[in-house]
Amino acid sequence: MALTALDEFLESLTTKALTGEVPAREEMSAVLATADEDVLDVVAAASRVRRNFFGMRVKLNYLVNMKSGLCPEDCSYCSQRLGSDAEIMKYSWISSEEAASNAERAIAAGAKRVCLVASGRGPSERDIDRVTHTISAIKDTAPEVEVCVCLGLLKPGQAERLFDSGAHAYNHNLNTSAANYRQICSTHTFDDRVATVGVAQRAGLSPCSGAIFGMGETDDDVVEVALALRNLDPDSVPVNFLIPFEGTPLGGRWDLTPQRCLRILAMFRFVFPDVEVRLAAGREIHLRGLQPLALHLVNSMFLGDYLTSEGRPGDEDRAMIADAGFVIEGAAEQTLPQHRHDLVTIRRRGAGTDQPANT
Numbered sequence: 001m002a003l004t005a006l007d008e009f010l011e012s013l014t015t016k017a018l019t020g021e022v023p024a025r026e027e028m029s030a031v032l033a034t035a036d037e038d039v040l041d042v043v044a045a046a047s048r049v050r051r052n053f054f055g056m057r058v059k060l061n062y063l064v065n066m067k068s069g070l071c072p073e074d075c076s077y078c079s080q081r082l083g084s085d086a087e088i089m090k091y092s093w094i095s096s097e098e099a100a101s102n103a104e105r106a107i108a109a110g111a112k113r114v115c116l117v118a119s120g121r122g123p124s125e126r127d128i129d130r131v132t133h134t135i136s137a138i139k140d141t142a143p144e145v146e147v148c149v150c151l152g153l154l155k156p157g158q159a160e161r162l163f164d165s166g167a168h169a170y171n172h173n174l175n176t177s178a179a180n181y182r183q184i185c186s187t188h189t190f191d192d193r194v195a196t197v198g199v200a201q202r203a204g205l206s207p208c209s210g211a212i213f214g215m216g217e218t219d220d221d222v223v224e225v226a227l228a229l230r231n232l233d234p235d236s237v238p239v240n241f242l243i244p245f246e247g248t249p250l251g252g253r254w255d256l257t258p259q260r261c262l263r264i265l266a267m268f269r270f271v272f273p274d275v276e277v278r279l280a281a282g283r284e285i286h287l288r289g290l291q292p293l294a295l296h297l298v299n300s301m302f303l304g305d306y307l308t309s310e311g312r313p314g315d316e317d318r319a320m321i322a323d324a325g326f327v328i329e330g331a332a333e334q335t336l337p338q339h340r341h342d343l344v345t346i347r348r349r350g351a352g353t354d355q356p357a358n359t
């Protein structure tokens with residue numbers, strides 16, 4: 001049977017990804033430009049990359065919103081932004097005990113990573129205290145769980161404090177391309193975000209940084225943010241699709257189709273073949289019935305509710321994973337392939353353990 005030009009293109013991209021070669025800009029754009037009727041071919045090609053590095057495992061992650069709303073920043077996609085009229089819950093810091101009890105339930109339901117998130121430009125030293133206490137409270141009952149922290153822009157020394165307290169990762173998304181950043185936020189810059197990921201990484205935290213799509217970006221913006229993320233060398237890359245909250249500047253914006261979401265996820269898999277690519281917010285409302293296809297591209301997803309909106313019931317997601325032939329990654333299993341895993345050594349000494357600290 002003769003190969004079509006699309007077959008040959010996808011075969012070449014897959015071969016590159018399997019050998020760690022970054023696709024060219026034009027190839028990334030070409031994935032985004034494939035026709036809806038070809039989407040299964042694109043998914044099938046990228047799924048070979050996914051299976052090569054991650055088998056059929058799906059890592060589950062759980063968000064704890066430790067402080068909701070009332071943010072002084074103006075990220076236009078965010079329901080917690082300055083001036084947001086979205087009717088979300090607003091509260092100040094929940095206690096470490098409440099956060100740990102939420103985390104405990106999620107861990108029992110299969111979550112391998114717990115993400116502690118708080119709205120705001122960045123944490124105070126007191127906020128870091130609260131989070132370090134929370135990490136200890138979580139680790140007391142679940143020492144193996146990965147704790148990721150997401151608190152915004154960090155001041156000197158804060159990343160080190162988080163690392164020393166047992167945090168595994170720090171999340172700070174780039175969200176969109178450098179060129180498009182001013183369109184979505186005026187209170188901080190793309191460069192601020194890039195710098196924060198670097199600060200966390202240099203402190204020993206596993207870098208987690210991703211993007212949001214459906215905010216009016218062009219294909220070039222999608223390509224540029226993927227390449228900017230690749231330059232950061234993250235261990236995990238959450239891919240969000242805009243939840244268009246009424247009461248925010250992007251409320252009512254429904255630009256995405258399920259096929260567009262799948263093409264974006266496939267492109268991310270080609271750009272990040274051996275990195276944790278996580279299906280994040282907005283999957284239910286934009287992928288809709290095609291969510292199981294996304295599992296052939298990502299190796300990780302959020303379980304349960306998002307920061308200010310509800311996700312679908314955990315039982316439905318666990319059933320989807322099983323029905324599609326995937327398995328939930330266990331606490332003792334390694335997420336990243338060995339050649340990447342070696343870059344970050346999970347701390348098993350010092351705070352939260354009975355081993356002496358590395359001093």
Ligand code: SF4
Binds near residue numbers: 071073075
């Ligand atoms: S994304 Fe973060 S910094 Fe931006 S408005 Fe929302 S909570 Fe604030």
